[in-house]
Amino acid sequence: MTDLSITPEFRPLGKSGLSVFPIAYGMWRFAGTSTKEAHAKIDAALGAGMTLFDTADIYGVDGEGAFGDAEKLFGDVLKETPSLREKMVIASKGGIVLGLPYDSSSDYLISACDVSLSRMGIEQIDLYQIHRPDILAHPQEVAGALTKLRDQGKIVHVGISNHTPAQVETLQAHLDFPIVTNQPEISCWALDPFFDGTLDQCMQHGVTPLAWSPLAGGRLALSEKEARKEEDGDCLVATQALLDSKAREAGVTREAVALAWLLAHPAGIIPIIGTQNLDRISAATDTFNVSFDRQSWYAILQASMGEQLP
Ligand SMILES: NC(=O)c1ccc[n+]([C@@H]2O[C@H](COP(=O)([O-])OP(=O)(O)OC[C@H]3O[C@@H](n4cnc5c(N)ncnc54)[C@H](OP(=O)(O)O)[C@@H]3O)[C@@H](O)[C@H]2O)c1
Secondary structure (H helix, E strand, O other), X not given: OXXXXXXXXXXXXXXXXXXXXXOEEEOOOOOXXXXXXXXXXXXXXXXXXXOEEEOOOOOOOOOOOOOOHXXXXXXXXXXXXXXXXXXXXXXXXXOEOOOOOEOOOHHHHHHHHHHHHHHHOOOOXXXXXXXXXXXXXXXXXXXXXXXXXXXXXXXXXXXXXXXXXXHHHHHHHOOOOOEEEEEOEOEOOEOHHHHOOHHHHHHHHOOEEEEEOOOHHHHHHOOHHHHHHOOOHHHHHHHHHHHHHHHHHHOOOHHHHHHHHHHOOOOOOEEEEOOOOHHHHHHHHHHHHOOEEHHHHHHHHHHHHOOOOO
């Protein structure tokens, strides 16, 4: 049986011409620390080889922080060591507004992007993503705003997040340049993109899937006792048991196996890890010591689904 290959070789970011390390670093949980601690996390991610850094204007509002805090803290790190910028592909997002919940009108997106640039203290965002679809914004208007930002040199490439395949197709129809990434939640505990056409569409159009919460926001790391209390806890425990068995075989952590499971998919998924723990950031690359054959990959899928495929 052929092994599904998992290597640290850089992966293309859609049709952007850019390539990035196959694991990205995410900053949803990044705000709320000193610049020194934040700097150490960025250094650990870069030290592990990561080149894609994913943030959003809204990151910071969970917990005690405020809108913009994660971008601001990231900007503080970049200000301390400006040479870091050239080692990174910086991705951010806009379009979620507290209390609305979404605004992808042209005026809003253009002003949100300006504020993101100034918080991070950078001239250009390499990948600007529409965070969630705004049902009240015509895709032609969204495309117009993205085109304007691109023409002004404020953003280089465009991605979307949490959009259905039809929403992606419709937005793309109004753009003269390709959407290069699609960021849904994907993990061996969040399986929808395997079945709802999201990953098929990525492969159809050469769009790179960026997997948010690749460890299911930490649920894959829960103890058996904690996992049993989750909805469909028996399936979660069964999934973890298979991840653990593979982890023992490869001499790595359960988390490294969960990342490898995503990396083995043919769409070229790039998981965005969210740990704030320096050792775990560095250990993410243990994933390249894992290999899957079809049987062991499908066994994890079926354990998570709680049923056998026909
Ligand atoms: N587009 C969107 O709508 C959207 C939504 C959510 C997230 N995202 C992106 O995806 C990124 C990752 O999301 P995420 O943070 O949910 O990712 P994740 O990697 O699935 O989960 C990270 C969480 O798991 C915990 N964890 C990891 N390993 C652990 C272990 N061995 N034991 C205990 N806890 C462990 C981490 O805690 P420690 O910090 O203690 O390790 C952290 O709280 C975000 O930063 C963001 O860039 C995007």
